[in-house]
Amino acid sequence: MSSITEWNQLLRRAVAAFIEWRFRKRSASLALIGLGVSILVAALGGLAVRFRSGDTEFEFGGGASFALSAVGLAVGAALVGLGTWLLLQDRREEREARERKRVLVVEQRGLQRRFSTALREALPRALVGQIVEKVIDVTPYFRDGVLAEQAAAFMHVRDARAVLRQGLGDAQPADVTVVYGGVSPVPLTFLAGTFFDDESRVVVMDWDRTAEGWRTLDGVDDGDRLSEPDLSSVSDGTDEVSIAISVSYEVDVEAARRLDPSRPMLALRMGKVFVGNHWSEDKQCAMAETFVRTLSQLANRGVRTVHLFLAAPNSVVFRLGRCIDIRNMPTVQVYQHERSDPIVFPWSIMMPCHGAPEPAYCPTLPCEVTAAP
Template sequence: MKKAISYFIKKAADWLFRRRSPALIVFRAGAALLTVTLFGSWAVSFSYSDAARTLMFGYQSSNTSQLILNIGFVAGILLTFLGAAWEYQRYRDEKKLNDKKKTIIIEQRGLVDTSDYPLSEFIKNSCAWKVESIVQDIRERVIENVISRPDLALAKVDNMKISLAEKIAQSAASDISIAYGGVFPVPFAFYTGYLLDDESKIRLYDWDRDIGGWRVLDEVDDGEEFTVEQPSASGKSVVLAVSVSYSVDRPSIATVFAGLPVYYLSLPTLDRNNHWSREKQNRLSGEFLEYCKKLLGLGVEHIHLVLASQNSVAFRFGQSYDKRNLPSVSVYQYERHQTVRYPWCVQIPHEDGKNVEVVQTQFKHVA
């Protein structure tokens, strides 16, 4: 019972004071006018007495024009009822629209346990329509922060496209919105974005390790651009190493990819919190795309991508990668405590008849 009363009071306060709409402005103006006219027509008196003295204070609003009070009172009633009726109609229309709308949330769990703070619950707090989730959890394949069976994890990512298509088919495309967030290995986050490049606009979220919760990309663009280091010679197969949150492991790249030309893209400031701007991510993904096009123009047929970035950046870069025109790409996993620090990749071929697969590193390496 107490919970029901508390809920009613909370909703009433939200409706009366927090919600914003033209109808509620009219309602509140009418309520305020009604209150003022009622108080203006009341007589006010106060008295105090004890054994020694008596104090009395009185006020009667006899000087206030009764006609003005009557007009104000009637206007207050009319505005209050007009605002309430208008808001009710607006609420009904909004509810009809929200009943058709649906947000499909794709949440990928791998490197950090976010199950106590699911992305769906975070998003539900900011929307009034239906929310459905597709949760991909590969934590059973992660032992001591190392992915033991990346091939099985890849199979889960591949199934995501089918699950999403089934949920989208239940509603009109105009009523569907998609949200994505995760804490996933970089190759799989990139590949997820690659799979969803042709979907409608996707709203990105990322896990803030400092607060232990989800955040939307809502900061301003700081204008940082990639600095470029390129080798003197190129080839048909090259390494593209991109540093966003951390610096890539250059000594390991030199040994694992021995003999291959290496191109470096690096942000001037490497920080795990330098990615909270949607505009910045869009711009950097555009720079990444243009540089891949430049490599294509140099005759490159395959890119070995080493990417040190946050989850949402890896996803956004995958979205931007043109699967029809750019070279085929292999995206590498980094394991700092293993002998081969880039032990496997998700290989994404562009040739007909070839499937995306996890490939163990075959390059010559130094232990």
């Protein structure tokens, strides 16, 4: 890692620590202690102090102010004592909260190389609780940068859902915060997103390739949004629809269309498609809102299956996976893009849906690919 990168990470952490200190909730106990000390200092000025230097005697305070100073000393001492007691209570409650709460760190690995820093080492300082780390690692299934054993990788991720709560003990859902981050093939990342419903408190992080480190979604919202889909080609009763969503790269729409030219194709894209345009939490929430609205509109027209082609950063893919409502939305089948493969989209995963709660791995057969009309 270069010295410039190290300084960038150090500066980001320093800024985050300052913001946390500046805007965190002030402690009532510390405020009482501070007020009590101020009163004590003021009260000491009213006490009578005498001392002699040679034949000269000096006297400070005393007189009518002595009684007021005595009251001040009593009040100040009482406030310091009360503040100290509250401070000890606060520390005890914080300790109990740390023992009760859990931070489930889920890192999804899908590359041959490992990151220089584990996700658990880059957690936001504000998170409180015992850290439980779960790594979903499919790197053993890669060969020369390509996922060669897709079915085995799919089963590994599918089975991870059952073990994510291992180590959490009897922790209640309200006491668990999930921190997710990783880099993995799009269908596997989307599938991991379906593991966490809206009731889970999830903090999403992503790998910043420029800074070579984990980063929270702390970027500025530039107002760029996904385009709205043109639904004119989707008539009532249409069974299957394809959706291409371009965020960081342009989806190869023509290759996606060749899988089944008879399906209507809806193209959603950011106004500016480029790598690194996803670091705003508000911006990602807006993407998810457009995605959910599109699926809802298609469900209202009777669409039963959506074939989804995504070109987006890992955190965006994960977020869209969390949006799936298997009770009311169409079944979503998410495809993997492989530029060097003759089929281009050689496999996909059918996400859990109403009537089929288990996901399914779906290889794309060569006979399924046809020439576009």
